[in-house]
Amino acid sequence: MLGNEAIARGAYEAGVKVSAAYPGTPSTEISENLVQYKDSLYCEWAPNEKVATEVAIGASISGVRSMASMKHVGFNVAADPLYTAAYTGVNGGMMMVVADDPGMYSSQNEQDTRQIARAAQVPVLEPADSAEAKEFTKLAFEYSEKYDTPVILRTTTRLAHSQGLVELNERVEVEDKPYERNVGKFVMMPGNAIKRHLVVEQRMKDMAEDANDFAINRAEYNDKSIGFITSGIPYLYVKEVMPEASVLKLGCVHPLPKKLIQEFASKVDKLYIFEELEPVIEEQVKSWGIEAIGKEVFTLQGEYSSALLRKVFNLNGEEVMAPAQVPARPPILCPGCPHRSVYSVLKKMKIHAAGDIGCYTLGAVAPLSVVDTTICMGASISTLHGMEKAKGSEYIKDWVAVIGDSTFMHTGVNSLINMVYNQSHGTVMILDNSTTGMTGHQDHAATGKTLQGEEVPAINIYHLCKSIGIENVYEVNAFDIEELEKIVKRETRRDAVSVIITKSPCVLLKSNHFTKKCKPLSEKCKKCGACLKPGCPALTKAEDGTILIDETMCNGCGLCKNLCKFEAIEEVDA
């Protein structure tokens, strides 16, 4: 089972009744696996992580076990409800799964969830493999109810997307906790919150004391000349490379078991703290006056590995080959991707784009090179607005914001409301491909289908934009490059907010059937290279300079054909 699959199984076995999430690599498969148990529980895609967390809080208050899952940057969006849910505590057990991405395989930063959890004063459990992922999930609900707090299960990309063997258990139906009105606990106005803050401090103290005896905090004594304090996936690297070393494996990484750590430190000669990302354990341990080595030798950046341990401890055996110097192969937009068509128009018009989070972030790299900025979900629209307010509407006449449909529903719509309210003159392009593309095709409020597979009315993005007071809203087929160019030219010159919705479903959607393929007619080819400009991976140059199209890759979108002025590319039946 994938780590994420195991978490879903654990939640099912723990009797979870409500789950909400917004997709984000590497957390997405949790909800995608949870849905197989929909006869026993309810699960949904929420528009964003704040909403998902509040759904889980509400379900918990009503008395059932609930969860919300997200990636690390989504945790920032969820921080607002979380910080206060730490004060209210729970009724039914509540867990948040937060997936960090050391090495940034699919993220815009490398933040460490444990730091936010510490700031919010909520406990954090961290499993090391799929089997633990399932068990710790169940434990998270027990601790949540015992200590009256939301509990965070922290994972990383490597755990989430690794598979290991998992033993299955039956689901245990947990009786709903009775709901009783309790204003002092659940209405966080100052008078009540002041009292709850004391409860929070006491709870964390109690839990820190109990953590010394948690079975998931485990000292493994072997050779005592070297001891490691570690948790999660890095534990496996220690076991792989230095199986003879003593290890204190922490399953609960916040709060820390101080006595257990002191005892372990006193029994080993040299103490190392081996934790990915920030020195969260290390700084606390050192603040207690314990001597230890951590970030002096282990990096703050990227994903850890066995190789890192071998390097630090000079354990390299026979010499290994150096990697070959080869051309990089960065991720690119798929053949037939509608974003490529939109960007080819913007590139031709020399337009800058304030970008957003999704596959279309790839518009930043050559040969498209249209996207100038990418910050976080929804930021395209608000950063464009900020530029306009800073420099005036003339300045942004060659700028647009680009945002996907799912990201627009996530946190784009409030930025657009702000543009209307504060009288911006920018052009917003919503690249509507009818799905959440990059995370692997999850539905959202504007697709007309739920996580559980029900057909529901789709939010109409066009009417939504109209209803917040934008007069100039246009829909255009993403592959109609002539029409698109005309509209972009007109709207970027307009002194008002405009929205251009480019429509064409993601090329990877299963519902998408391709009936055409593009075929080069080399005798007509003038070798001008116009078709190559958008960087479609299906197109290459033959040795004589004419164009070759890989028929196994081509999805027949016709962009290259439309760009060819010499009719040297034709569409044929696939």
Next chain:
Amino acid sequence: MKTRNIMIVGVGGQGTLLTSRILGGIAIHAGYDVKLSEVHGMAQRGGSVVTFVRYGDKVEEPIVEVGQADVLIAFERLEALRYIHYLKKDGVLIVNDWRIDPITVVTGVAEYPEHILEDLEKTHTVYRVNAMEEAKKLGNSRVFNIIVLGLAAKYMDYTKEDWLTVIENTVPSKTVEINKKAFELGYSI
């Protein structure tokens, strides 16, 4: 048994995940402990992707280290070269003799290396197949990865019957027959 290390490398979209699931499935089928590590998300979009599979009596970490792969399965020539330093000296490279230009080559920033396989054959044990051509002959170019897997299967610890059973249990039911045929084809090379 000592842990065996398998790697699958290729270009996002070439079906590395399906192949790794079959490899994971067969290890379980044979009663081994097994760990797999995959890449999802942005990296999958036409980028270089790598999947690790480790099986044996007891497996700790899910990643294969440099110089430790027993079998390196490459779905594309350049990717074989990119990850060749992971292969043990006495390991085998199974490679799909196929070229996909990375965007850096398409845009002229970099050049696609010549004679990759010929050079690798000088230093390593290399078995190659043009699986794309073979798959087209079978009538479905998508099963090229199972042809490559069939060729690689000869260098792992399972019987042909085990493979066919696991393939049947892993691939979508509509494609069982064509995938089995593809496997047999690769296995018979």
